[in-house]
Amino acid sequence: MIQTAAWESDVLGEPFEQLTLPLGTDHEGEVVATIVRALPRREWWRMPRPALADVDVLYVHGWSDYFFQRGLAKYWTDRGANFYALDLRKYGRSLRPGQTPGYITDLATYDEDIAAALAAMGRPLDGPPSDRRLVLVGHSTGGLVLSLWASSHPGAAAAVILNSPWLEFQLSAMTRAAVAPMVGLRARLRPLDTLPQVDFGFYSRAQRDARGADLDINLDWRPEQTMAVHTAWLNAILVGHSRVAAGLQIDAPICTLLSARSVAPTRWSDELTRADSVLVVDDIARAALRLGSSVTVERIAGALHDVFLSRADARDAAYERLDRWVMGCLGTKRLPLSPGTYT
Numbered sequence: 001m002i003q004t005a006a007w008e009s010d011v012l013g014e015p016f017e018q019l020t021l022p023l024g025t026d027h028e029g030e031v032v033a034t035i036v037r038a039l040p041r042r043e044w045w046r047m048p049r050p051a052l053a054d055v056d057v058l059y060v061h062g063w064s065d066y067f068f069q070r071g072l073a074k075y076w077t078d079r080g081a082n083f084y085a086l087d088l089r090k091y092g093r094s095l096r097p098g099q100t101p102g103y104i105t106d107l108a109t110y111d112e113d114i115a116a117a118l119a120a121m122g123r124p125l126d127g128p129p130s131d132r133r134l135v136l137v138g139h140s141t142g143g144l145v146l147s148l149w150a151s152s153h154p155g156a157a158a159a160v161i162l163n164s165p166w167l168e169f170q171l172s173a174m175t176r177a178a179v180a181p182m183v184g185l186r187a188r189l190r191p192l193d194t195l196p197q198v199d200f201g202f203y204s205r206a207q208r209d210a211r212g213a214d215l216d217i218n219l220d221w222r223p224e225q226t227m228a229v230h231t232a233w234l235n236a237i238l239v240g241h242s243r244v245a246a247g248l249q250i251d252a253p254i255c256t257l258l259s260a261r262s263v264a265p266t267r268w269s270d271e272l273t274r275a276d277s278v279l280v281v282d283d284i285a286r287a288a289l290r291l292g293s294s295v296t297v298e299r300i301a302g303a304l305h306d307v308f309l310s311r312a313d314a315r316d317a318a319y320e321r322l323d324r325w326v327m328g329c330l331g332t333k334r335l336p337l338s339p340g341t342y343t
Contacts, residue, residue, distance in 0.1 A: 010036050012070060021116040023089060028100065033113040034093035035120050036067055036085045040077040050080025051331040055133045056121055059085040062140025063102060064226040066092025068217055072308050075319060086117045092221040105191060105232040107240045110145050133158035133330065139306055140166045144240050147291055151248035159329055162256045164305050167244045167287035170280055180238045183231060191232030199225040202265040206272045206304060210311045250292035255325045257318055258284055259303035274314070278305040296325060
């Protein structure tokens, strides 16, 4: 896809810029994705060269969400990496009037969004291999989307980092298997039917309590209570979960960051500010082991569903765990190993 538009200032301010990625039309009209970038300062005299100077990071957000995590971008640019974040079609910066927020009927459709983002990053899938390493970072539903993509694009990513990825249905694999046929039938007959959900806004409140005044979000793009759940969208998610349960084949090393525990958001308490109130983290930890052959699971005490939006102590621990893994996996270029080198 040829990009003719220019990068322009983003709502997050300096150093962030954004670019609109046209994706054609569907039954609701124009479809676009939006890529946001933050680039490190290039100082030719700086020695030694930053450890991740040859790395491009692509971040994908979760359900009922968009990219606004300035601190996460700074973590990567401080180490020399180019940071990019993708607001998928019908989310955040990419949501257009008259569109159903977040609506999709097949997670594979997001392959188009990712392909357009990679082209904007200067590494089109149909071009020559890039000499820069690609790191995929996904939160919640974005973690599911990127896991499926990485499995079907072997060799594309140097590493996959998942922040509380939505790899399994909250009510267990057995429940998913039982309800999936009914959801699939209803998705074919009445795809836009909305499903009942109970969301009292406790997770949004927990983030505000954990982060205080520095949590600056657009409530039109990330409402206090989650966006409406439609049958066809839920069916797409359940199909993705079943693929994970059957086992993926991601050939890159994977790091999965999770809270140490889950708490059901049935009533408000301060406990919700120190646990994942969205997913069952024990189920996600088990599901993560089915993504590939090299998986690290990091459990962080006191972390929220988005571990990087937790209270300061848990957030610091999340970044320390992330940095330990990133610098061990990507920080130094490996020496080639010939068979039988070490006997």
